[in-house]
Amino acid sequence: MKYAKSIALVAALGATTLVVSCGGETEQAGIEPKVFTDSLFAVMKSDRTNYTKLIVQRLGPNKGAFIKPDEHWEDLDQGAPLPAQMFRYGAEGVAEITDEFTYSLQSLWPVNKQNAPKTPIEKEGLEFIKDNPGQNFYGQEKLGDVNYFTAVYADVAVSPACTSCHNEHKDSPRTDFKIGEVMGGVVIRVPVGN
Numbered sequence: 001m002k003y004a005k006s007i008a009l010v011a012a013l014g015a016t017t018l019v020v021s022c023g024g025e026t027e028q029a030g031i032e033p034k035v036f037t038d039s040l041f042a043v044m045k046s047d048r049t050n051y052t053k054l055i056v057q058r059l060g061p062n063k064g065a066f067i068k069p070d071e072h073w074e075d076l077d078q079g080a081p082l083p084a085q086m087f088r089y090g091a092e093g094v095a096e097i098t099d100e101f102t103y104s105l106q107s108l109w110p111v112n113k114q115n116a117p118k119t120p121i122e123k124e125g126l127e128f129i130k131d132n133p134g135q136n137f138y139g140q141e142k143l144g145d146v147n148y149f150t151a152v153y154a155d156v157a158v159s160p161a162c163t164s165c166h167n168e169h170k171d172s173p174r175t176d177f178k179i180g181e182v183m184g185g186v187v188i189r190v191p192v193g194n
């Protein structure tokens with residue numbers, strides 16, 4: 001097999017997809033942004049669910065637990081970070097390691113207003129995953145001079161700890177979340193070729 005003829009970057013999907021072509025043959029040598037973000041989300045979702053089910057739910061405030069999950073955990077002698085805080089610490093740590101992607105946890109009904117969508121695509125994505133349970137959202141947006149592939153994945157109430165804490169939180173705009181419902185979304189943004 002010869003691959004001498006041409007190596008082209010596909011502008012539509014950006015630098016993460018490298019296409020090597022030879023006559024009529026085309027080979028994918030890179031990873032598509034969608035496969036990249038789907039894979040990242042699988043890791044994020046698994047870690048987030050495990051932390052909630054294996055740690056937060058078991059430490060729950062009603063069980064006389066010694067260590068309590070609390071958003072002000074740093075001020076307490078025995079506090080543990082909330083799932084959303086663990087998620088943000090992860091995103092901050094990743095941002096120190098790579099600029100190949102960024103991610104955040106957002107919602108149309110945020111406890112913390114800073115977690116509301118900021119760009120039109122984020123808002124569109126959060127609306128889409130709310131209206132289409134089980135589906136992901138994929139879009140493109142230009143911020144400054146950079147084009148981005150932006151994916152939005154549903155963040156679902158996987159444990160009673162999710163719904164009870166949000167429904168009872170004084171800053172929550174909603175008090176009727178139910179198990180299995182979409183509570184928000186994970187936004188993953190990947191810079192692609194210009």
Ligand code: HEC
Pocket residue numbers: 048049052056069070071082083084085105106107109110111112113115155156157158159161162163165166169183184185
């Ligand atoms: C003990 C309370 C508590 C638990 C348990 C909890 N949350 Fe939250 N959640 C919060 C608080 C407080 C924030 C805001 C944190 C911040 O950004 O400072 C938040 C943030 C979020 C956000 C981002 C938007 C917003 O509301 O600010 C989503 C989405 C979310 N939580 C969903 C979930 C899901 C799904 C679960 C279960 C897997 C869960 N939460 C468990 C209290 C909780």
